Structure formats: C-alpha cells, structure tokens
Amino acid sequence: MTPFFAQIERDLMIAWQNRQDFGVMLIFFVIIIVLFPLAIGSNTAILDPLTVPFIWIAALLSILAGFERLFAQDVRDGWLDQVSLSQLGLGWYALAKAISHWLSTALPLLIMTPLMAVMLNIPSSQFSTLLVALLVGSMGLTLLGVIGAALAEGARRGAALMALLILPLAVPILIFGTLASQSEMGIINPHLMLLCAVFVVLLAIAPLVAASALETGEIESGL
C-alpha cells in the first residue's frame, strides 16, 4: 500500500502548498448560499422549506468547480508518465486522487456546513441527518468529478465540458441526497441507503473509467 499512500501524501502536500485555493472554494460555497435568499426574499415561510436544497446545490457546484485541474497539472508536469510506469497503476492513482481531493476540498466544506445551517435556520435536530447525507453525497460527487476530469482531460474548454458531462450524472446523487437530508425517519433512512448504493456503484467504476481514459491520454509534445 506504500505507493497508494505516497500518492495521497504527495497530493496533500501540494494542496497544502496551494492552500489559498480551498479558501476560495469555501467562499464560493458561502456566496452561493447567500445568493439564494437574496434572489428569493427574506420571507421565512418561503425560505425555510428551501434551505436544505440550497446547501445541496451550493455543495454540488463548489465541489464540481474544483475538478477542472485535477489531472491537468500532473499531465503537464509529466508525473502521469511516471505513474503509469510505476507499481501504483492508473486505477489506484485515480482513487488516490479522489481521496486527496475529497480531503482537501469536500471536508472543509462539510465542516463549514453546520455554520451555514445555523444561518439558514435549519433546526439543529436535523443537522446530523444533513451532515451524514452530505458526507456520502460529497464522496459520490468527488468520484463523479474524477470521471469527468479524466474524460475531459486534454479537451478544449475543459471546464464547461466537464460540467456538461457531470451534471446529468449527478442527478441521482442530488435527488437521493436532498431527500435523505430532509427525511423524517432519522439519520439512517431509505433515501440514504439509495445514496450509499449510488456511491458504491461509482466507487466501483470511477477508478476503472479514469484509468482507461488516462491510459493513452497523451499531449502532443515533441515527436
């Protein structure tokens, strides 16, 4: 397992060096949430039923916004060439990328969520349900982002293309996630089970798809 953890360690070191990036992402998350009440008005009768969907939309957008450069830097540096020759293998590499990306972007966002929930008057009894659903959902979204980033690697207009590829795929996570967060049946509810099932499917296919896409994903350098 040394190669696998070495890749995670490397990515976390790089993320730590560029730590102002996750500050930007957190602010992005907060601003999206703030924009909703500004657009809808301050009437709490209208706002209150919509608060959980706000948080989900904001989380979805800010998690997926961070994926554009996931593999681009490694491709440009030539690190991907080194990885494909190494013991690590591209599948494990993609999984390591997903884990380190989740730790460095989705985790701070989850930590920020209770604060946002307080701001939006979500009853504190609902916090744990929301957080557990967001935890599973953010992991699923991260895997989707890995798929999208690997497929769109090297394409023109990578960011817009990625959004077009990923958003339809994210529909099940959004649906089950918002339902699970608002469930009256406690933390472990049927919607959460379905969300977990989607996550497991993604966990199985994301590394394979990413590895297959990156296998010949070469940039034309010299000849």
Place this chain on the structure above:
Amino acid sequence: MFDYLANPSRFMRTANRLLLPLVVVSSICAAIGLYLGLFVSPADYQQGDTVRIIYIHVPAAWLALFGYVGLGLCGLFYIVWRHPIADIAARAIAPVGTVFAFLTLVTGALWGKPMWGAWWVWDARLTSMLILFFFYLGFLALSNGFDQAERGSRPAALLALVGMINVPIVKFSVDWWNTLHQPASLIRRGGPAIDSSMLMPLVLMLIAAHTYFAIIVILRMRALLAERRAAALMLRPNSKPFRVLT
C-alpha cells in the same frame, strides 16, 4: 460474424446491400402508418385529435432510448476490441439520437399543453428524457472536444459506457422523485391497453422510424468513413490512392 464485419469495407458492403430494402420498408410503413394514424384511426374520446401526436412522440422516444443503447454497445466494442468501426458507428448514431430526444421533448410539450395546461411539467418521464438529451449533448461535445478528432473517441466511448450504467439509475431516481405521468400504454402485462385501430398505425410508425434510423446511420457512417479516408490520403500524397468506398 463480428470479425467479418469488423473490416470497414466489408461492413459498408453489407450495409449498402441493406440500404435499398430499408428505404422501401421505411417509406411504405410511413405512408400507410401516417394515413391510418391521421385519417382512419378514431380520435380519443378524452384527448380528441391531440392523441395523434402519439404516432410521432412514441417512435421518437423509443429511438432516443434505442440510440443510447446503441451508443453504449459501440462504446463497449470500442473499448474492449478497439474496432474503429464502433467509433464511426457511435459518431454516426449520436446526432441522430440527439435529434430524436429533442423531438420527443418537443412533441411531449405540444401534447402536454392541451392535456396538462402547461408546456412543461416536471413529471418523471419528461424529466428523464431531458436528462437523456443532456447525455447526448455531453457525448457530442466530448467526442468533438479535442483538437485531434481521434483523441475524443476513447473518452466518448467511456462516457457512453458510464451512461449505460447510469441511465437506469437516473431513471429510477427520477421515478422515485416524482411520478404523475400516465402508465406505459404499449408494452405491459396483460397486453397493450390501446385499441387495435390505434395500435396498427403505431406499430407501422415504429417500424418506419426504426428503419429510417438505420438508413440515416448507414449514410452517416458512409460519409464519416469517406472523410477519414480522404484525410488519410491527404496526409500521404505519394502513397497509392485507394478507392473511397461508397
């Protein structure tokens, strides 16, 4: 048989032989089907003449789904066996499927306005078709999103495969989310819930639409193959020119 058809020239020869019969079947079925559907079959006692949209709407919806299955199979063939013909087929199918998905949405909206009083309602089937339409657009954007056209083939094939796994999940999740639509009327246990005077033209239109789909895909594949060969010829001006197969 797959090995035999994997050769592009042989594939096109076989496809070309099918072309004429397909055109004949398609035009006869479309003519009879449209006549029966628009003039002979009775108007619905609730929906009136609006119900005749069904003869376009249902075949379009079937083809949008059928096309996506086709894309997924092409993706599988391309990834596993690296058949270039699978890539050509996928690129030929994608725009046709996109148009049929769009047609489904438009006819659905036209049908929905008198029925539900709104052009668009967020019911499960319309929403899944909309998401399928987005999948098609994503496939088109990805397969043409690279500076070298061939670079897009592999990611697009992978996307089609991921979509194959994901489409049923999306469908299920959207059903879970909401369902207001009338239940499926053609294929269900206990026989079709539709009068035979309407079933006949519908079946004819379905045959016409499927054969039409096959014709367009064959013509597009022919054009794409010719385009590739022309490009290859331009890159090798000194090599012996080979016949562009049509």
Place this chain on the structure above:
Amino acid sequence: MMNETQINARNTHAKKWSPVIGLRIRDLCVLRGMRLVINGLSHQQQPGDIYCLTGPNGAGKSTLLRTIANRLPVARGQISCAVPVVYIGHDDGLSGSISGRQNLTGWAKINGFAYQAAAIDQALDSFATNRFADISIQRLSRGQRRRLALARLKLAPANSLWLLDEPNASLDQATNALLDAAVIAHADSGGMVLAATHFDFAIAASPQIITLPERPE
C-alpha cells in the same frame, strides 16, 4: 482489425515469462493520429549496452521512447522488456509546489524503490543538487529541475532500462559530465541506456548509434 500480434504487443509489459534478457523490439509500427511515425523498427539491446538514438526532428525519437515506456499504443509489432523501465521525458515529472526532495521521495515510493533518507540523499548528491533540493521546484531554473529529474535515475535498480529523452538539452558542462559518468556506471553494473539526443553523449563509452530516417512527407 485486432490480430494476434497486436494483443501480444499490448501485454508485453505485464508478462515476465518472455525469454528476453534485455530489450527486444520487433517490427514495431507506431501511429500518431493518422501518421505512421515509426515503420517496422527492430532493435535488440543486452544488459550493459548504451544506445544513442539520433535522427532529424520529427523522425520519431520521442515517439519511440514513449512507446517503450508504454505511453503510446503499439499499432503493430512487439516490444519485450524484462527489466524495470525508468523514463525521463521532455517533462521532468516534478510538481512545482513541493521540493525536489519531496518529489523524489514520492517517486521512489510509488515505484517501490528505496525511499529512505540516505538513499534519497545519495541520489541528490550524484547530480550535485543538494544545495537546492529543499526549495520548491517552481523557484528553480530549467537546468536545476533537469538535474533533479535525472537524480531519479540513481534510485532505480541496477538492472533497469533508462529511457532518456534529450537528457542533456539544458545541462551545463559540469552536469553533463556527471550524467555521462552516471550512464557509464549504470552500463558497467549491467543496466541498459537508450537515449535520444542531438548532442555528444557518453562518448567515453562509445555508445552504439541508431539513426532514425526522416519521414517522407
């Protein structure tokens, strides 16, 4: 379109049973886009051999190295290699945000090579990079980065195959001598070197030359 040779070619890196000792390339063809860049190349290399790959720009030197490194698909033919491959390409494979030492340690770990501080120090020493090994890469010059990239060679096992793409392009005279010394030492201990270069390379060991023809276009 898929035939037996193609399947073999794709699997050669995975199969260790092949009777090859060094590197063997048989009738290799590589396509890039729709251009046939390498047409029917055969090459055999034994442990201890140093080969120099020359030819005009666009002859396919980098393509050949990338194909052996399994980064480009083989259109036809076969590549068999029984030893670990180290590839130093145009890009250094170093992340700009972290230091050279961290880059090298990570590289050794994902390859399963020795990554203890002593081994890393020794590798850094061999290309005289100690002075700037702990500064983040983005603050180093092109040549300094190249030296760190080359320091990886010293971490690989003695029998490995080094694929070097223009290794001495941005090196100063002193480092060039270090590289030549490293290459000759590697060959003496049973390793193999295949380098694409336009410059003098390991002259003291009189490397064998492969010249790729210019592509007719």
